[in-house]
Amino acid sequence: MSSLRRLNPTVKLISVTLAIFHVALLQNAYVTLSHVAFSLLLVFASRPRINRAVVFGIASTIVGYTWVTYTLYVLNLKLDPHTALAKTLLLSSRIAVIVLYSVFFATTTKPRDLATSLTMQLRVPYEYAFMTFVTLRMFPLIKRDLENVLAFRKVKGYVRLSKPWTAIFSVITPLLFTVVRRAVLMGISMEARGFGKFPERTFVSETRVAPRDVLFLLLFLLLVTCTTILSYTIGAPVGFSL
Template sequence: MALYFEGGTFLHKLNPLVKLAMSFAAIVHMILFPSFLPVAVHVVTGIVLLAYVRPRLPRALWVAVFTLFVGHAWVNAALYRGGTPIATLGPVVLAWEGVMLGFKLALRVLAIVFYSLLAAATTNPRDLAVSLANQLGVDYRYAYATHVTFRMAPLVKRDLENILLSRKMRGYRGSGLIGRIVSVIAPLMALVVKRSITMSLSMESRGFGAYKERTYYKLVKVKKIDYVVASLFLVYLFAITITLHMLGLLGPMLQLTD
């Protein structure tokens, strides 16, 4: 959730658990209908929603997403055996069926990544922790641990960047690959442990966890907009299924039994 940014879109206003449930419903839909077109519709849906939300995502993240897409498609295509050969790259024989399978599976991964980015960019980690405690009944100590985990991620990243900049300013170069790795990991772990101890002492001094129940500065509830958007999304999935089925483009449904 380090990707979160403040915004006024309807996705920002949704309950965090509702967004997770909608993402899960989309993933289940792609599993039940694994053909190309249903998955492609989810990819387009993710692109449209990302264009609407316009999250402030770093360029490196998009490069990582593209690398994941290409890598996943390549591995599945290269491991496919049989089919109609279309190209030979050294010891790897690419078949048309393998390329299509790899592309389809990579599209499914891409759709899941898009839905995950939407949830991460529009969900405040604090709201997620409160929602876990209020709606799911998770112990607030574990819910807070979830919040701390997401909160620590950007801090660790910042510490790593500061360490690398400090080494660069001093012109420091470790001896060998192992020495360079250790010279970065050691101070980074020291900073993480120090911050964890400080946070633990702060929580203990405030009596955090001493009582079974606690009050909240801000309550996160399931509101009318949550029911409306979740219902519309389910109707959307149903409409996709019916439309593609009527056009003969839905493809076979996943067989759960022999």
């Protein structure tokens, strides 16, 4: 849905952070399940383009975490299987909520818009906002560099299964060199352009808080308030998890 992608990045950041802290701090199944449903709704509505390898990695991480946590509850803490399963599913659901909200935010937010919004709406100094932009932009570039290094090794036939540590170093070394070289060149370019000389700067495309952003934030606040009140009303335990 294009409207979710047009939301102000700062509003999305505040809403997602509020929801994650809400589900992470409160030990309650109703709160967790409501956030699971809402985060799934946001992810499906935004229609993110995610690599299958990333989806497999997320799923395997959650499944592995669930299995290990259940085993520790049963073997180490000596809990009965039903109690251990309930606690494990609650913890795994909280991890899934954090992952789903993070996927929604990352796939619907452009790094440039996030940096602009941090400066214009949150009044973050643009030097620090630019650091956020560079950090987010570096991940796909490092991924591309890694793919290039692996492709070069494959073409040259550099495969030695007898000494796997040498293969690891032969991949990490050029990758680190490329990353450091790009960072140095970027620093030189920023200094040549006088970046940071003036206290304020202009932006090509400015971000503003629209009525849809206020509605989205109010929807998150309504979700947090209603689930907390509902938990108290029906007598569900609402304890802090620190």
